[in-house]
Amino acid sequence: MIKIEDSRLRKIVKTNIKFSNWARTFECIPELYFEPENDDDIIKIIKLAKQYNKNVRAIGVGHSPSDVACTEGIMINMEKLNNIIEIDVEKKTVVVEAGARIDILNECLWKHGLALRNLGSISNLSISGAISTSTHGTGINFGNLSSQIIGLTLLTASKGIINCSANENEDVFKASLCSMGALGIILKVQIQCESAFKLESNQYPMKLNDILNDLDSIIYSAEHVRFWWFPHTENCVIWKADRTTGDLKIQQPSYFKDHIVSYHLYQFLLYITRYFPSTVPLLTTLMFNYKFSQPKQVINASYKQFNFDCLFPHYTNEWAIPLEKTKEALEKLYKWINDNDVFVHFPVEVRFVDKDDIWLSPAYNRKVCYIGIVMYRPYKKPVPYKRYWAAFEEIMRSCDGRAHWAKAHTMTAAELEKSYPKYKGFIELQKSLDPNGMFLNLYLKRHLFGIGDKDYFKAKL
Numbered sequence: 441m442i443k444i445e446d447s448r449l450r451k452i453v454k455t456n457i458k459f460s461n462w463a464r465t466f467e468c469i470p471e472l473y474f475e476p477e478n479d480d481d482i483i484k485i486i487k488l489a490k491q492y493n494k495n496v497r498a499i500g501v502g503h504s505p506s507d508v509a510c511t512e513g514i515m516i517n518m519e520k521l522n523n524i525i526e527i528d529v530e531k532k533t534v535v536v537e538a539g540a541r542i543d544i545l546n547e548c549l550w551k552h553g554l555a556l557r558n559l560g561s562i563s564n565l566s567i568s569g570a571i572s573t574s575t576h577g578t579g580i581n582f583g584n585l586s587s588q589i590i591g592l593t594l595l596t597a598s599k600g601i602i603n604c605s606a607n608e609n610e611d612v613f614k615a616s617l618c619s620m621g622a623l624g625i626i627l628k629v630q631i632q633c634e635s636a637f638k639l640e641s642n643q644y645p646m647k648l649n650d651i652l653n654d655l656d657s658i659i660y661s662a663e664h665v666r667f668w669w670f671p672h673t674e675n676c677v678i679w680k681a682d683r684t685t686g687d688l689k690i691q692q693p694s695y696f697k698d699h700i701v702s703y704h705l706y707q708f709l710l711y712i713t714r715y716f717p718s719t720v721p722l723l724t725t726l727m728f729n730y731k732f733s734q735p736k737q738v739i740n741a742s743y744k745q746f747n748f749d750c751l752f753p754h755y756t757n758e759w760a761i762p763l764e765k766t767k768e769a770l771e772k773l774y775k776w777i778n779d780n781d782v783f784v785h786f787p788v789e790v791r792f793v794d795k796d797d798i799w800l801s802p803a804y805n806r807k808v809c810y811i812g813i814v815m816y817r818p819y820k821k822p823v824p825y826k827r828y829w830a831a832f833e834e835i836m837r838s839c840d841g842r843a844h845w846a847k848a849h850t851m852t853a854a855e856l857e858k859s860y861p862k863y864k865g866f867i868e869l870q871k872s873l874d875p876n877g878m879f880l881n882l883y884l885k886r887h888l889f890g891i892g893d894k895d896y897f898k899a900k901l
């Protein structure tokens with residue numbers, strides 16, 4: 441039992457808090473749940489954790505679709521460390537506290553004539569949570585969000601506060617830019633932005649075969665390219681976006697189409713397919729014809745273009761494979777879905793990301809194609825997904841894939857060591873910055889160190 445003597449810590453602690461991730465697929469009850477308001481609070485929490493030998497986890501918004509943010513020790517909610525500390529319009533840089541939300545940052549940057557280079561599908565994420573799992577968007581010459589960071593302040597267990605960048609403590613910098621909380625608590629980051637820009641996006645239907653047969657030119661045909669494949673059919677919808685100085689061209693959202701049909705009716709019909717799974721392909725075709733079969737052009741602020749509505753909670757799995765394996769992987773997945781008695785939801789999402797030099801980034805040293813799959817949970821009800829997951833992961837492994845760190849996956853420590861040239865360096869650094877394993881939760885022990893992995897994978901995935 442932890443006894444908190446510090447009056448400040450008593451003020452910011454809560455107990456009996458159940459943490460659940462966004463999709464309600466993972467949860468935990470930490471022994472203590474802190475809501476710090478400044479760095480001193482966090483330093484005191486770490487001191488307390490050391491005294492009682494407790495595991496510590498910082499959380500952002502809790503969007504990760506795995507147990508990467510879970511702990512039964514001490515949880516630190518970074519939500520109140522959300523200040524935008526300094527914006528340098530000349531250098532186009534911004535310094536923010538780690539819990540700053542990207543959607544709020546986007547609005548603030550826009551007012552100063554600045555923007556982030558690239559974003560993922562949603563922006564209601566904390567900056568530290570997003571970079572800790574190597575969150576990415578799409579664009580073959582655009583790296584993940586971590587690659588936009590130029591400086592970082594880390595509170596470690598053994599060496600106190602470390603400031604790092606490409607010029608200072610470079611190893612710590614390259615390791616902590618995608619570290620899932622394993623090296624310590626990120627307190628602040630400095631981000632390289634660019635001048636605010638608009639994007640012209642064009643979305644239109646294509647057949648899967650036509651995309652795969654012309655893949656190389658399609659990937660490079662715009663600054664940002666992604667496509668969704670609708671499994672059980674040949675249908676895809678492709679989305680391309682380029683910078684533009686053209687006038688805004690915004691399609692007003694239709695409450696009926698976007699909300700009543702595409703959200704509520706779709707969720708209800710997915711619920712029905714739980715009892716009649718063979719109707720999934722029909723529902724997929726209906727949704728494609730209704731919502732995605734017509735071309736659509738939009739010109740809007742960049743940060744409003746990158747994001748889209750991810751609907752309701754789902755199971756998800758996503759891996760990054762070398763770019764040149766894209767066609768092979770999708771053909772294998774197409775064959776497996778068609779040859780087996782399975783009914784899977786759309787979309788299979790395909791995105792492209794530039795290589796980087798961040799030690800545990802799935803795009804370390806290679807341009808990658810990210811392939812993501814989903815199974816929706818209508819009204820948060822379970823749906824069968826494990827067979828699909830197992831086949832998908834086997835295909836990703838056969839294509840030299842690396843799993844997305846935020847998502848529940850079965851990549852083992854041995855596989856990580858083989859796939860990531862800097863895996864050993866990361867483990868050594870982790871041990872030197874955190875000799876007692878204060879920052880290792882079950883997820884990290886399982887994947888980074890192979891502790892308890894086999895039983896977990898058998899039971900959960």
Ligand SMILES: Cc1cc2nc3c(=O)[nH]c(=O)nc-3n(C[C@H](O)[C@H](O)[C@H](O)COP(=O)(O)OP(=O)(O)OC[C@H]3O[C@@H](n4cnc5c(N)ncnc54)[C@H](O)[C@@H]3O)c2cc1C
Pocket residue numbers: 462463497498499500501502503504505508509518538539559560561562564565566567568569570571572573574575576577620621622624625626627750846
């Ligand atoms: C609807 C939806 C859409 C998504 N779209 C995309 C997408 O387009 N692209 C993509 O790549 N991912 C996507 N994701 C995954 C998401 O980007 C990641 O899960 C991201 O990590 C979530 O950020 P968060 O603030 O919720 O972090 P959390 O889930 O709270 O935490 C993630 C990790 O970061 C660690 N962490 C958080 N703050 C700190 C800190 N200050 N110091 C040290 N460690 C810290 C946590 O301990 C944990 O290990 C999506 C997820 C959802 C639910």
